[in-house]
Amino acid sequence: MNRTDALDMVRESISRVVPGADVAALGPDDAFREVLEMDSLDFLNFVEVLSERSGVRIEDEDTPRLGTLSASADFLVAHTG
Template sequence: MNRTEAQDIVKESITRVVPDADFTGIGPDVPFRDTLEMDSLDFLGFIETLSKRTGIRIDDEDTPQLTTLSSSTEFLLAHTK
């Protein structure tokens, strides 16, 4: 998986939980949870979707790494090598 593929998976996983998500105003290091007004159930849905799509186990202690587009992308890249 390359960086572009990983970022696309992150965005697609968010969009499954927040269908009208607009990424134009979200920089790579901006916490998307607040920007997209995701509550805790939405965020959990994102984590579950991301895990199912990638086959990567995501533990509770991993979730702080999944708050921005860039950190989520880096997480995927680090766990697919």
């Protein structure tokens, strides 16, 4: 998976969890949980959707690395072949 595909997948996963979220306005290093006012359950749902869509197993200890678009995309690129 390349970085562009990973960023698109992250944005689409956020949109599934937070319908109506303006993901296009998110900067690559914005902490999207705060910007979109996602609660813990929203974030866990995002992680689950991202894992399902990407086929990447995301462990609990990986979740702190998924706080921004850029970090989430980096994680996906590093964990896909």
